[in-house]
Amino acid sequence: MEKVDFSKEAITSEEELRNFVGTPHELVKKKSISIVDDQAKRFISMSPLLFLATSDAEGNCDVSPRGDNPGSIVVLNDHQLVIPDRPGNRRVDSILNILTNPHVGLLFVVPGLEEVLRINGRATIIKNKDILSKMSLKGKAPSIGIGVDVEACFIHCTRALHKSKIWNPEKWPNKEEVPSMMEIFHAHLKINGVKIKE
Template identity: 70%
Template sequence: MIVNFAESAITTEEELRNIVGSPHKNVVNKTISVIDEHCKNFIARSPLLFLATADSKGHCDVSPRGDEPGTVLVLNDHQLVIPDRPGNKRLDSISNILSNPQIGLLFLIPGLDDVLRINGRATIIKNDDILNQMSLKGKKPLLGIGVDVEEAFIHCPRALNQSNIWNRESWEDKEALPTLMEIFHAHLKINGVEVKA
């Protein structure tokens, strides 16, 4: 059954605020426009970030980026660079940035329920001096995602805490789940592509 979401849609800020309310002033004022020492420390220890982009038409994408802690390079109090290592060549995030530079980042540290959120404007760069500083196992990234930071703030631990994400006892049994290849082949089949095992 297809649901018509428009029938119960919230369409104005006023209607939204009447239901949810307004944030405490400290929640609003915690947002800063610089990469301070606390942000730098968090980024230096984070091996995983999520990169949110959208193209010029508003089509969105979120991409996980994993690397050794400290691989994201903080250039100064207002700029950082994310290495773009060789991958599947889809270039979803990169293509989006070319048409719409606004991005959102979530930095995570394993075992920590707090999340660092950064929003800003991205530029795809090929500056060898910068890329060489982010080499991994002797190989520099093909490209970098330069970010001019507009907002930075620590997000409360509620989501990660309630999800119990770091508690191994809450994890699914891997043997009960389909493998990546099984899912990949099933999705290819939906698109009419048969892969022989």
């Protein structure tokens, strides 16, 4: 199929968008708060997985999954939290983005729950040893962390996870039918001209 020109028949204003989707209920508008309250702190403390959305100075976006032990995110106070940056593949896409554009979005997931907690704010790459020492894993503290000044915090409804049936093993695909990480990795290397030894 040829590339589609999405600019044709595109929605280009909020007014036009509202004609299609309507307006949110007043309670939905008011569910966002600017602090991390006690309920949100409890949710974060039970989350072993979050998704971190960033973009660079030009607006190029990235979303990165961050998995760790529940309780690994340190909530310093009602306005700030810190995410440890554990050693990885050294691409540091999120970190590089934050250096040029501090705006971030976080989505916290708790296994078995269909609700997710969303936090938006401004991030800073920190090297504060006193804070990072609280995030030690197997006796080793991360060398850097992502400090977030929270601007918005709210619970997101169950619709997406409920409809996806993500927690229902009966709906999971057969693993043999899903391309493996190495299959995708090698296919992408080949597209970029890297020769793979078979």
